[in-house]
Amino acid sequence: EPEVTQTPSHQVTQMGQEVILRCVPxxxxxxxxxxxxxxxxxxxxxxxxxxxxxxxxxEIFDDQFSVERPDGSNFTLKIRSTKLEDSAMYFCASIPDWTSLGTQYFGPGTRLLVL
Amino acid sequence: AQSVAQPEDQVNVAEGNPLTVKCTYSVSGNPYLFWYVQYPNRGLQFLLKYITGDNLVKGSYGFEAEFNKSQTSFHLKKPSALVSDSALYFCAVRDMTGANNLFFGTGTRLTVIP
Structure with a gap:
């Protein structure tokens, strides 16, 4: 069965650094x-x-965040200058079309730790 | 604004006993309600949903949920729990005004004791 994948599974970064979380829907x-x-x-x-x-x-998605689909498969979330409070598990999800009525398919998540 | 609440952080049940994981919702209009499960190191997996029709919805792995409009509840149930059902369960409601995104509860950790 097709799955949403995410990389990395864990990321540790220093406050103020940029991180890119990757997803393949x-x-x-x-x-x-x-x-x-x-x-x-x-x-x-x-x-x-x-x-x-x-x-x-x-409201959470402020100017520090951006998303991109740089090619036909990847979907990325960039945090420009990480803050301590950005430490969280980040999940990517996708749906085939608008008619799926909310049944979203989730990836396993990336655990981000900002030090 | 739409929201769901899961009043129990943790539910313990003996294997073979029935289980219930509670969820209440707050929406304007008719809700689209969902249950997801998360096993360790896995993504959120869809279990079942209520859109319209019968109040009792059947889903994956023998789970079912009952939509109760008067009590604004959507409790997840299973007649006989398995140890393999131990996981984190999330109730969610669809954002009816936006891009099909979901509003989740805080999750309930279910532990089935052998």
């Missing part, structure tokens, strides 16, 4: 998402992406 999917979960808290929506542009973003 399921190949025929058209809508892509990033979520994050700070330890012990809710899974929170960050951003959705369709047709090579952001379709929706939350």
């Amino acid at each position: 399921i190949s025929n999917h058209l809508y892509f998402y990033w979520y994050r979960q700070i330890l012990g808290q809710k899974v929170e929506f960050l951003v959705s992406f369709y047709n090579n542009e952001i379709s929706e973003k939350s």
